[in-house]
Amino acid sequence: MMEPSYELFDHTADMGIRVRAASLPELLAPAGEGLYAVIGNVVAGEEAEPVAFDLTGRESAELLRDYLAELLILFERDHRVVTAVDPSVFTEDRLAATVQTGRLDAQRSALLREVKAITYHELDVRLIPGGYEATLIVDI
Amino acid sequence: MPEPYTGPLERIDETRWRIPKSYKEGMRVDGIIYADDILIEAVKQDKSPDQVANVAHLPGIVKHSLAMPDIHWGYGFCIGGVAATDPKQGGVISPGGVGYDINCGVRLLSTNIRLEDAQPRMERLVETLFKTVPCGVGRGGIIKFGKKELRRLMTDGSPYVVNNGYGWDGDIEATEAGGCINDARPDFLSNRALERGFDQCGTLGSGNHFIEVQLIEHIDNPQAAKAMGLTEGNISVMIHSGSRGLGYQVCDDAIKELRNIPRKYGIDLPDKQLVCAPVESPEGQRYLGAMGAAANYAWANRQVLTHLTRQAFAEVFGQPSERLGMSLIYDVAHNIAKMEPYDVGGKQTELCVHRKGATRAFPPGHPELPDRYKSIGQPVLVPGDMGRSSYVLVGRPGAMEHTFGSCCHGAGRRLSRGAAIRAAKGRSIRRELLDRGVIAKARGRTGLDEEQPDAYKDVLQVVDVLHAADISHRVARLRPVGVIKG
Numbered sequence: 001m002m003e004p005s006y007e008l009f010d011h012t013a014d015m016g017i018r019v020r021a022a023s024l025p026e027l028l029a030p031a032g033e034g035l036y037a038v039i040g041n042v043v044a045g046e047e048a049e050p051v052a053f054d055l056t057g058r059e060s061a062e063l064l065r066d067y068l069a070e071l072l073i074l075f076e077r078d079h080r081v082v083t084a085v086d087p088s089v090f091t092e093d094r095l096a097a098t099v100q101t102g103r104l105d106a107q108r109s110a111l112l113r114e115v116k117a118i119t120y121h122e123l124d125v126r127l128i129p130g131g132y133e134a135t136l137i138v139d140i
Numbered sequence: 141m142p143e144p145y146t147g148p149l150e151r152i153d154e155t156r157w158r159i160p161k162s163y164k165e166g167m168r169v170d171g172i173i174y175a176d177d178i179l180i181e182a183v184k185q186d187k188s189p190d191q192v193a194n195v196a197h198l199p200g201i202v203k204h205s206l207a208m209p210d211i212h213w214g215y216g217f218c219i220g221g222v223a224a225t226d227p228k229q230g231g232v233i234s235p236g237g238v239g240y241d242i243n244c245g246v247r248l249l250s251t252n253i254r255l256e257d258a259q260p261r262m263e264r265l266v267e268t269l270f271k272t273v274p275c276g277v278g279r280g281g282i283i284k285f286g287k288k289e290l291r292r293l294m295t296d297g298s299p300y301v302v303n304n305g306y307g308w309d310g311d312i313e314a315t316e317a318g319g320c321i322n323d324a325r326p327d328f329l330s331n332r333a334l335e336r337g338f339d340q341c342g343t344l345g346s347g348n349h350f351i352e353v354q355l356i357e358h359i360d361n362p363q364a365a366k367a368m369g370l371t372e373g374n375i376s377v378m379i380h381s382g383s384r385g386l387g388y389q390v391c392d393d394a395i396k397e398l399r400n401i402p403r404k405y406g407i408d409l410p411d412k413q414l415v416c417a418p419v420e421s422p423e424g425q426r427y428l429g430a431m432g433a434a435a436n437y438a439w440a441n442r443q444v445l446t447h448l449t450r451q452a453f454a455e456v457f458g459q460p461s462e463r464l465g466m467s468l469i470y471d472v473a474h475n476i477a478k479m480e481p482y483d484v485g486g487k488q489t490e491l492c493v494h495r496k497g498a499t500r501a502f503p504p505g506h507p508e509l510p511d512r513y514k515s516i517g518q519p520v521l522v523p524g525d526m527g528r529s530s531y532v533l534v535g536r537p538g539a540m541e542h543t544f545g546s547c548c549h550g551a552g553r554r555l556s557r558g559a560a561i562r563a564a565k566g567r568s569i570r571r572e573l574l575d576r577g578v579i580a581k582a583r584g585r586t587g588l589d590e591e592q593p594d595a596y597k598d599v600l601q602v603v604d605v606l607h608a609a610d611i612s613h614r615v616a617r618l619r620p621v622g623v624i625k626g
Contacts, residue, residue: 010556012142012186012213013348039277040584062399069392076385077335079278104278111277112584114346114626116240116388120395120412121215139215139240139388140347140557 002131006034014140015113016122022131024060025087028067028097031134032082035068036075038138040112044081044102051080055095061125063095064134068118071099079104113140142186142213149173149180149189155609159193159205166408167196173207174543176605182554182597183211188218194410195223199418200231202484202491206543208498209605210552210597214239216413219497219553222546224482226491227419232407233427234416235394237494238477242390242431243438244382245473246499246521246549247315248532249446250369251376252465253457255355255621258375262353265456266579266622269351272452273445275344275626276583283342283444290338290437294326297436298443298471301341306447308468313510315471316500319439321478325429329386330393333430337386337437342444344381346584346626348591351449352378352523353622354530360614364516364534368469370616377453377466378530378618379445380523382475383438390434394427419492428477435476442471469532470519474499474549482544493544501535501547501612520612524551524599526591526625527576530618531603538610547612551599557590564589573623582625591625 004021017034021027036042053070057063074080080101087097116139124135150158152172157180159171171192175183183189188211195217196205202224211220216236225231258265274281283306285293293300298319299312312318344351359365359372370376383390398415401423402408407416417423446468450461457464477494484491502509502518509518517534524530539545555563569588573580582588606612 008558010558012556013219013553015557066396073332073336076278077332106278110585112346112586114277116347116385117392119215119240120415123412137215 004030006030008034008037011137014137016135016137019134020131024090024132027064027132027134028087028090029085031064031068031136032071032085035071035115035138036081038113038115041110042081043105043108044083045105047103048083048100049080050098051101052098053096057093060090060092061123061134063090064125065118065120065123065136067095068136072115072118074101075104115140145184145187145189147189147193155605159189161196164193166410167193169196169201169204171196171205173211174209174605174609176601179209179597179601179605186213188213191216191218192221194414195221197410198223198225198232198234198414198416199407200225200227200229202226208548209602210497210548210550212552214496216411217494217496220548221496222494222498222543224491224493224544225419226484226489231419231492232416233419233424233477233492234414234494235391235398235427236413236415237496238391238431239475239496240388240391241382241475242387243435243473244475245438245442245471246378246380246523247442247446247471248469248521249377249449249466250469251374253375254373255375261456262579262622265353265452266581266624268452268456269449270581270624273344273351273448273624274342275624277346277626279343280339281342284339285341287334290334291326293341293440294433294436295324296320298439301440301443307443311443311446311468314468315439316473319443319471321432321435323429324432324436326433328426328430329390329433333386333389333393336389337384340384340386341437341441342448343384344445344626345384346587349381350526350623350625352526352620354378354618354620356616357619358617360616361534364615367512367516368519368532368615369467370532375621376618377449378521378523379442379449381442381445383434384441386437387434390430394430398423398427431477435473439471470521472499472521480545491544495546497549498546499549500545501539502545503535503537503540520547522548522550522599522603525593525596526580526620526623527573527578527593529599531599531614532616532618533603533612534615535612536610539612543611547606548602551596551602553595554597555595560590560592560595561586563594564592578620578623580623584626587625
């Protein structure tokens with residue numbers, strides 16, 4: 001069974017996130033962790049608040065990008081960090097999930113980079129032995 | 141590591157290389173890359189030439205898909221990419237040809253302060269700039285704008301904030317397009333874009349954005365330098381920032397909205413990030429209007445940053461900034477699309493010129509230039525890196541003939557952020573900069589490592605290519621002495 005994981009990789013002026021998991025829904029948690037790893041050491045406070053997403057589209061790679069774009073907005077606009085993910089649907093044309101969020105603890109966090117956007121450049125979700133692999137590049 | 145480019149590159153002359161349109165099916169024009177023998181080897185190390193070839197697929201593209209010598213891998217367009225399309229020939233507008241940071245750009249302020257007078261106060265000056273100018277991730281601005289004010293600001297651009305006390309009258313004339321795109325449509329922005337923008341006007345951001353105090357170290361062109369108010373031995377201030385979260389969201393919204401539009405108009409694209417719409421279509425007009433609003437926000441942002449910089453100087457030098465001679469020399473956009481007239485086959489034609497990491501470089505006599513620059517050409521500001529130098533150039537007639545009035549925007553990255561961090565391991569970049577006479581302060585722990593001088597190409601090599609090609613000529617070399625980064 002493939003453990004959900006992420007790794008960051010180099011892109012000339014920006015950064016890439018490669019995510020692996022046994023199923024599409026399981027990609028969500030490590031993708032979010034990868035995004036926060038690009039931003040720095042992001043620590044959430046204890047106070048929790050659920051946020052629900054229901055995204056539609058035409059392919060899973062675009063939906064995963066849209067999901068990370070939602071997380072970026074939550075972070076930048078509301079200073080909220082996802083602490084747990086409960087995906088209910090992630091298919092080729094729909095992504096629905098409820099996430100628990102905590103308020104960013106600025107004192108305990110070390111923010112290194114401002115992520116401008118989650119791009120479509122080299123965006124990919126593909127089947128690999130034992131699960132799925134997603135590639136996303138973020139603009140710094 | 142990115143894969144190297146293996147396609148064709150034919151030498152045209154000492155400064156230009158051609159990617160023939162026969163390289164890929166669907167290319168409508170040749171690609172042309174400006175580079176010398178050394179830079180072209182670096183260009184081949186990633187897929188950016190393929191991006192030049194991809195842009196050549198855009199409907200209505202005129203003459204060539206171009207790349208400046210600071211080319212590197214971007215999204216859709218390469219960084220350093222220039223493409224002009226003719227709306228009357230089905231020409232398109234592509235948000236990927238502008239980038240996420242709409243109207244990211246650079247401005248340069250003069251001072252009458254000699255380096256020897258500034259040096260004893262440089263540490264305090266850098267500290268004061270760092271304290272006065274909000275910078276780094278998540279830092280809101282000092283000035284908050286309500287929705288109504290924000291819409292006015294996006295309609296009027298930098299004149300709005302100047303008229304509200306954040307600048308001098310002369311600042312407007314010294315800004316590309318007078319700091320305002322007239323057809324801006326703030327009403328085309330999403331609520332999300334407005335929410336990202338309401339508290340960020342007057343913030344520097346992070347990444348490669350900076351404020352640098354620079355010594356005017358060498359003058360190449362005394363006549364042009366005099367017209368600009370550049371005096372050897374004085375210090376100047378360079379500000380690099382853009383449209384912040386508001387602009388990023390405008391681009392993100394546009395790419396999402398335009399996902400299905402190429403299919404609607406029967407446009408085949410080799411890369412999703414090149415999504416586009418005909419300039420004259422409702423979708424194209426919608427993006428142009430929203431982009432104009434974000435561009436105006438960016439000009440207002442750099443104007444407020446200028447105001448804060450003048451405040452910091454006044455505090456440290458104990459004199460009003462007017463007495464310190466802190467005039468705006470010029471402000472240029474380097475991520476933008478604009479409608480501009482060019483000679484196409486002997487006929488004046490209004491083209492949509494995309495500059496993605498490229499700077500406008502109008503020659504002497506161009507009607508858009510302020511009177512004081514009519515005889516010398518438009519000032520072009522090319523930041524290098526925080527350890528070596530930056531350049532002031534002027535636009536030349538060759539730019540109108542060959543590059544749609546465009547030239548380079550910087551040195552261009554040589555190392556990825558990860559590679560730069562690895563190269564900085566066991567070193568103190570701050571200390572190394574200090575040894576070079578540069579006092580640097582950054583908010584993020586890895587900011588200086590990622591932006592260290594070795595991460596960039598030598599900017600002199602880049603500007604020399606365009607000097608030789610008569611696109612732009614060198615006016616002055618500026619050396620950093622104090623830097624703040626987010």
